[in-house]
Amino acid sequence: xxxxxxxxxxxxxxxxxxxxxxxxxxxxxxxxxxxxxxxxxxxxxxxxxxxxxxxxxxxxxxxxxxxxxxxxxxxxxxxxxxxxxxxxxxxxxxxxxxxxxxxxxxxxxxxxxxxxxxxxxxxxxxxxxxxxxxxxxxxxxxxxxxxxxxxxxxxxxxxxxxxxxxxxxxxxxxxxxxxxxxxxxxxxxxxxxxxxxxxxxxxxxxxxxxxxxxxxxxxxxxxxxxxxxxxxxxxxxxxxxxxxxxxxxxx
Amino acid sequence: xxxxxxxxxxxxxxxxxxxxxxxxxxxxxxxxxxxxxxxxxxxxxxxxxxxxxxxxxxxxxxxxxxxxxxxxxxxxxxxxxxxxxxxxxxxxxxxxxxxxxxxxxxxxxxxxxxxxxxxxxxxxxxxxxxxxxxxxxxxxxxxxxxxxxxxxxxxxxxxxxxxxxxxxxxxxxxxxxxxxxxxxxxxxxxxxxxxxxxxxxxxxxxxxxxxxxxxxxxxxxxxxxxxxxxxxxxxxxxxxxxxxxxxxxxxxxxxxxxxxxxxxxxxxxxxxxxxxxxxxxxxxxxxxxxxxxxxxxxxxxxxxxxxxxxxxxxxxxxxxxxxxxxxxxxxxxxxxxxxxxxxxxxxxxxxxxxxxxxxxxxxxxxxxxxxxxxxxxxxxxxxxxxxxxxxxxxxxxxxxxxxxxxxxxxxxxxxxxxxxxxxxxxxxxxx
Numbered sequence: 001x002x003x004x005x006x007x008x009x010x011x012x013x014x015x016x017x018x019x020x021x022x023x024x025x026x027x028x029x030x031x032x033x034x035x036x037x038x039x040x041x042x043x044x045x046x047x048x049x050x051x052x053x054x055x056x057x058x059x060x061x062x063x064x065x066x067x068x069x070x071x072x073x074x075x076x077x078x079x080x081x082x083x084x085x086x087x088x089x090x091x092x093x094x095x096x097x098x099x100x101x102x103x104x105x106x107x108x109x110x111x112x113x114x115x116x117x118x119x120x121x122x123x124x125x126x127x128x129x130x131x132x133x134x135x136x137x138x139x140x141x142x143x144x145x146x147x148x149x150x151x152x153x154x155x156x157x158x159x160x161x162x163x164x165x166x167x168x169x170x171x172x173x174x175x176x177x178x179x180x181x182x183x184x185x186x187x188x189x190x191x192x193x194x195x196x197x198x199x200x201x202x203x204x205x206x207x208x209x210x211x212x213x214x215x216x217x218x219x220x221x222x223x224x225x226x227x228x229x230x231x232x233x234x235x236x237x238x239x240x241x242x243x244x245x246x247x248x249x250x251x
Numbered sequence: 252x253x254x255x256x257x258x259x260x261x262x263x264x265x266x267x268x269x270x271x272x273x274x275x276x277x278x279x280x281x282x283x284x285x286x287x288x289x290x291x292x293x294x295x296x297x298x299x300x301x302x303x304x305x306x307x308x309x310x311x312x313x314x315x316x317x318x319x320x321x322x323x324x325x326x327x328x329x330x331x332x333x334x335x336x337x338x339x340x341x342x343x344x345x346x347x348x349x350x351x352x353x354x355x356x357x358x359x360x361x362x363x364x365x366x367x368x369x370x371x372x373x374x375x376x377x378x379x380x381x382x383x384x385x386x387x388x389x390x391x392x393x394x395x396x397x398x399x400x401x402x403x404x405x406x407x408x409x410x411x412x413x414x415x416x417x418x419x420x421x422x423x424x425x426x427x428x429x430x431x432x433x434x435x436x437x438x439x440x441x442x443x444x445x446x447x448x449x450x451x452x453x454x455x456x457x458x459x460x461x462x463x464x465x466x467x468x469x470x471x472x473x474x475x476x477x478x479x480x481x482x483x484x485x486x487x488x489x490x491x492x493x494x495x496x497x498x499x500x501x502x503x504x505x506x507x508x509x510x511x512x513x514x515x516x517x518x519x520x521x522x523x524x525x526x527x528x529x530x531x532x533x534x535x536x537x538x539x540x541x542x543x544x545x546x547x548x549x550x551x552x553x554x555x556x557x558x559x560x561x562x563x564x565x566x567x568x569x570x571x572x573x574x575x576x577x578x579x580x581x582x583x584x585x586x587x588x589x590x591x592x593x594x595x596x597x598x599x600x601x602x603x604x605x606x607x608x609x610x611x612x613x614x615x616x617x618x619x620x621x622x623x624x625x626x627x628x629x630x631x632x633x634x635x636x637x638x639x640x641x642x643x644x645x646x647x648x649x650x651x652x653x654x655x656x657x658x659x660x661x662x663x664x665x666x667x668x669x670x671x672x673x674x675x676x677x678x679x680x681x682x
Contacts, residue, residue, distance in 0.1 A: 077639035093652025103638035
């Protein structure tokens with residue numbers, strides 16, 4: 001088991017958002033979580049990454065046999081967890097390439113590996129930038145500084161491609177992308193699917209799932225997973241919406 | 252002035268009288284006038300508006316002892332000079348020029364060494380210039396500098412000369428419980444160009460009280476960097492007076508990282524039409540440091556332009572003081588002036604007192620000023636953490652990022668590098 005979430009309860013600003021969520025992901029699996037606005041999708045993503053102001057009031061998360069909730073956000077990342085942010089942060093004054101090198105070396109040191117040398121690093125970076133169709137110039141710019149919405153999302157997947165996580169959480173990486181950008185992002189994600197790496201994709205739309213085919217689809221509503229299935233569930237949702245499901249769940 | 256500091260003031264006058272007088276008559280007269288002025292104005296007190304936040308009463312009591320301690324350079328204290336390529340490197344230890352530690356041939360127009368000796372060999376060159384600019388500032392510490400300065404750097408650059416080698420003045424404090432009064436006098440001839448770096452380092456419980464007078468001729472250009480990284484027990488007071496003639500341009504960058512109490516003041520007078528000034532400052536405070544940095548930009552002629560940007564980064568229980576004043580005189584029509592101050596407080600114990608001021612007597616001008624103070628961006632911090640970067644490294648990255656806009660403007664890499672090192676190794680001791 002890669003990650004095992006049991007009866008998770010999360011409170012944000014005094015309001016309980018996640019109310020007893022269970023989810024298990026095995027190595028190599030791709031899971032998609034869909035759900036209406038306010039159902040707790042992004043809260044789940046931020047909680048997995050370790051955001052301090054998201055208070056876990058109950059339940060457990062076991063990641064590779066470790067208690068994930070006892071780890072700081074940086075420890076989680078060094079243990080191979082990656083979050084593609086819904087709203088990537090702009091950090092003027094810290095260049096993309098500087099951040100990536102520091103991040104990559106932090107992971108390597110934690111794994112007892114040698115730091116990457118400058119030549120090897122630039123080779124990795126150039127290769128992955130080409131995959132995500134990102135201009136070389138952007139590497140020396142501030143992190144996400146002045147990037148368009150689409151560029152920010154591509155940059156997230158680019159970072160993922162360089163860092164090669166064991167478990168990637170993609171929080172609405174598809175939203176705000178036109179179809180061409182979506183295809184590029186999907187290509188970046190698919191290139192990372194190797195049978196060992198696992199993904200949790202949070203999305204509003206089935207569209208992304210046409211390009212990155214999930215093994216499982218879950219519907220999150222009211223802070224709980226109310227239905228799970230294979231990718232046909234996404235097609236069903238796209239056709240009939242959440243209303244029927246929600247009525248059934250509440251009834 | 253309380254009685255203790257007034258006793259100290261009188262004591263300093265007695266000490267001045269007791270020291271061997273310079274052989275040069277005009278220098279003696281200048282020193283006498285300075286010590287009289289010092290006694291007249293006395294040590295500043297916190298009741299004065301411009302010294303409201305910076306208390307020098309403790310220094311006043313220590314200074315008489317320090318002034319009599321002219322301890323020789325102790326090689327036990329290691330210097331850490333900047334590695335500046337191809338520089339004219341002048342080393343002063345406790346205010347005394349050290350030819351054997353210095354390197355690089357002096358260009359024409361440059362004189363370095365004992366002020367009294369220079370005044371005898373090159374009297375007319377120095378007499379007509381020394382104190383011309385600083386003398387207009389009626390400050391106690393500038394007067395003390397004039398009264399007690401022993402050695403001096405003089406650069407009178409002939410018109411049309413481009414000095415490609417940077418002039419690097421290393422003011423090193425090598426011993427304890429003493430004071431030094433570094434003095435720099437620069438005059439750039441028209442259409443000339445130079446780069447000057449003043450670097451203050453070393454010291455323990457010492458006062459380094461500097462004065463620089465910089466006159467920039469028509470169409471001349473000066474890049475001026477000032478890096479103060481004295482020992483955390485040291486006191487620093489500094490005055491830099493810049494005067495810009497027609498179409499002169501100056502980039503000034505002042506970086507205060509060290510000292511227990513540091514007070515630096517830049518007065519820039521844009522005297523000639525078309526003069527432009529880009530003035531930047533970085534204050535980095537930690538522990539219980541007190542860093543006071545102020546700038547006055549006086550627009551005295553039409554079509555002058557100034558861009559001032561100061562930033563402070565303060566941690567622990569440190570305190571920063573910034574006062575930025577733009578003064579636009581009546582003849583200075585078509586002035587374009589902007590002043591921006593941004594401050595980063597790293598925890599609740601840190602404090603900044605900031606005051607941007609505009610004083611405008613001309614009616615056709617463009618002036619802007621603003622000041623903002625904030626904390627580290629929590630979203631940015633979380634983003635870096637989520638990439639596997641640890642708390643300390645992530646904080647240092649954001650601290651460096653905050654200063655990076657200023658550092659990218661420094662064209663002497665060693666100055667930027669030393670500052671980046673200080674930012675990257677910045678550690679909070681906890682509030």
